[in-house]
Amino acid sequence: xxxxxxxPPPRARIGWEIAIVLALGxxxxxxxxxxxxxxxxxxxxxxxxxxxTLNPSxxxxxxxxxxxxxxxxxxxxxxVLLVCxxxxxxxxxxxxxxxxxxxxxxxxxxxxxxxxxAIGIPGIGLYLAGxxxxxxxxxxxxxxxxHWWTVPILLLAAARASLxxxxxxxxxxxxxxxxxxxxxxxxxxTTSLLRASYHLYQGPGAFIGNLAMGLLFGWLFQRSGRLMPxxxxxxxxxxxxxxxxxxxxxxxxxxxxxPD
Numbered sequence: 001x002x003x004x005x006x007x008p009p010p011r012a013r014i015g016w017e018i019a020i021v022l023a024l025g026x027x028x029x030x031x032x033x034x035x036x037x038x039x040x041x042x043x044x045x046x047x048x049x050x051x052x053t054l055n056p057s058x059x060x061x062x063x064x065x066x067x068x069x070x071x072x073x074x075x076x077x078x079x080v081l082l083v084c085x086x087x088x089x090x091x092x093x094x095x096x097x098x099x100x101x102x103x104x105x106x107x108x109x110x111x112x113x114x115x116x117x118a119i120g121i122p123g124i125g126l127y128l129a130g131x132x133x134x135x136x137x138x139x140x141x142x143x144x145x146x147h148w149w150t151v152p153i154l155l156l157a158a159a160r161a162s163l164x165x166x167x168x169x170x171x172x173x174x175x176x177x178x179x180x181x182x183x184x185x186x187x188x189x190t191t192s193l194l195r196a197s198y199h200l201y202q203g204p205g206a207f208i209g210n211l212a213m214g215l216l217f218g219w220l221f222q223r224s225g226r227l228m229p230x231x232x233x234x235x236x237x238x239x240x241x242x243x244x245x246x247x248x249x250x251x252x253x254x255x256x257x258x259p260d
Contacts (some may be wrong), residue, residue, distance in 0.1 A: 014176055025079035026168055029198040036201040048134035049259045052202050055157050056143035069153045073160045080163045083172040098171040099226030112232025120237045130205030137203045138258045141245040158238035166230045169195050170221045188218035
C-alpha cells in the first residue's frame, strides 16, 4: 500500500521521529542542563562550592518519597519502551539490530565488567581533578535519607540511567542516523556530544568526561553492534557511585565531602 500523497518522505519522518524521542527524554535533559550550567556559572557562589544532587528526596514524608521515586523511575523508562517499539522487528530476534538476540550473554556481561575499569577508574580521577580545578560542582549521588528502600531505589535509578541512555544514545540513534546515511564517525561524535550535553549541570568537567565516555562507547558499539556490554557497564558504574558514595564521603571527606 502506498503512502498518502501528503505523507512526508521517509527521511523527514525519521528526522521528526528522532526529534520526538529526544524531546521526551534526553534531549529535554540536555536543554535543561545547558540552562542549569548558565545558572551555575552566573551565580554569586563559585562553581566548586555548589552541589548537584542526582537522586534527591521528593517528599518529607517517607511513604510519599518512596511513591514519588518509583513513579519518577517508571515514567522515565517510557522513552526506552518507545525506542524498543520503533526498532522492533516482526521476526526473532525482535531487537536483533541492537545485538539483543539472547546469544553471547556471558561474554557481553564480561565485556561490560571490563568497561567498568576502563571508564570508572579514570572517571573518578577526572572528577577529583575537576573538583580541584573548580570545573566540577560537588556531586551528591543520593539526597535521600537512610530508609529501608534507599539502596533498592538507588539501584533502580542506576538501571534507569543505563537503560535510558544506552538504548536511546547508542541503540536507537545509531540505527536511525545510519538510515539517514550518516557516516560512522559523524554518528559517534554527534551522540557523544549529546551524552556530554545532558551532564552539563555537573559543570564543564562533566562535559569532558562524558564526551570521552561517549566516544569510547560509540566506537566500540560501532564495531560490535551489541548493546548489552554498555548496559552492564553503565549500570555497574552508576550503582557503585550511588550506593558507595556515603562510604566514600565518610572515609575520604577531603576528596568526596560536599561543600559546607
